[in-house]
Amino acid sequence: MKMKNCEITVAKSAGFCFGVDRAVKMVYNELGRNTRVATLGPIIHNQAVVDDIKAKGARVVEDVDELLPEETVVIRSHGVGREVYEKIAEKGFRMLDATCPFVSKIHKIVSEKSKEGYLILIAGDVNHPEVQGIIGHCNQKFIVFKDKIELKHVFEKNPDFFEKKLAFVAQTTYNIIEWGECLKVIPKSCPDIVVFDTICSATDTRQSDAAELAKSSDVMLVIGGRHSSNTVKLFEVCSRYCTTYHIENTDELSSLKLPCAGRIGITAGASTPAYIIKEVKTTMTDNVNLTANQDEEIDFATALDQSFKKVYTGEKVKGIVVGIGNTEITVDLGTKYTGYVKLEDLTDDVTKKPADLVAVGDEIDLIVVKANDNEGTVALSKRRVDEQAGYDTVVKAKEEGTVLEGVVSRVVNKGVTLSYLGVRVFIPASQTGLPKNADLEQLAKQKVEFKIIEVDEGGKKRAVGSIKKVEDEKREAARNEFWDNAEIGKTYVGKVKSLTSFGAFVDLGGIDGMVHISELSWNRIKHPSEVVSIGDTLEVYIKELNREGNRISLGFKKAEDNPWAVFTSNYQVGDVVKATIVSITSFGAFARIIDGVDGLIHISQIADEKVENVSDYLAKGDVVDVKIKDINVEKQRISISMRDLIESEDNSEDEE
């Protein structure tokens, strides 16, 4: 590479398109959630990006059969055929579908048109994954043609096509000029032809911009993966107008025969990250300046050596923020290197943008992710510094038994996970504090308190946590608190936790006490469920305590509610009351005066004649007027009479 006095221009639409940007972000976001991620094929045709996501823990698999349990599979922007979705669903894997919406639209078109009986003709590269995915949505026959010549042959070899219903679509990255040529080849005599212009506007715009720039340039550089179809197309478009080179990154610049002066245009494929485009431009610009400076006979070599402090991968450095973009920041490391930090290396908070996190002039601690001596660039991470700090905090929390707080991010096989200061914390099902076989989903997105019980010593920044430990300790503390302060007669408000045939267990706040069935009601009951339910709040008092046996007997009935107390304070002998017959015996009938207090109407007190059979006069449920004849408080017995009332009525009639 030998350059000076060059004017370097980067095409406006060079680099990541919407679909690729979306797919890459989905992967990084998912990795940020500490999920085990596998992409079905390389997420984009760019080795640097693929290497980076691999370094962050993602795997690249070629087939659904290669997926591991707990892995989330990401469908890349190219999309896949219907059978792949079916296989993923069948095997029960979690899936993130990053298929570009423009590609999904083609899937829909070919699926619908196939059903309507159309033969699908696809303009594109039959070996390209996007085309393979489209084929996978065609229900019937399809034909793929790569250019107008192949399309011409299709019609020549299949004269019966002139009779058929034909639907045309194009690979999203198909060359727009070639597409136009193909449309001219379609015979006008075909009776039913539908053409869907499915070339993506991003591709269209990028190709148009590249063509415009190529027309006014002496040389064009097209940056992108060798296997990136849209990059290859860009190369073809630009080659029509000027000398064009296809490079993957800055490393290849030195082998190019670039002119000493003139205009150089740069464009890049949809899978090329912005930082690579910037590196290429920066390297070329530096070269221009260096050559110019040598012409001015200024010896910068010594100065350069002095300022060229080497940095190494994994090294901790300090940098001053000098530029803030939407997806990355630039930092000055005080060396010859240009430092940049991508958004995902700034934070794991997907809601934040670089400007929310740093300001120009801030000094920040960073870790070198990758230093490129040839290019003079260095990829940095602030997140790893934060993670390291988080890891140190987690290790300390384990040593000191500190209670931490976090929000459960995912339910995984056999437990749940959360991220604490960037450290992945796994909480096994047995440590969640939930009963065995409980649905762990109830913890999803919940804020929980936990303790660290294990830390990955292998430097993987992972830990094992326990919610149960915190709950157990809280219960133990509550128990001790209870026993230290408990005394007979003290009242508590507690929730009914469980019921048995002999009573109700009440949670007094970390410790359970039991209310015996006889204590639950003044009335006779057969089961506690007649008066209380699980979850009811009761005001109870301590009747008996046994700390050694960990037994607490609780009282629930209150003296003032005692029906006998209520009766004796409201009724007296001679009172006439209404009573309900509750049982019939051979010697009379029992009648309820108030809840919990029954009186006996002796057989002789039912009528003013001899009664042989009580049932001839009374039945259960009858409400009758009775006079209270006698109250025996000691034996809790009441005698009541109907006959007395009949006699007093008779007497009053006689008096009249």
Ligand code: SF4
């Ligand atoms: S080139 Fe177009 S269709 Fe392809 S991923 Fe990008 S936005 Fe989607």
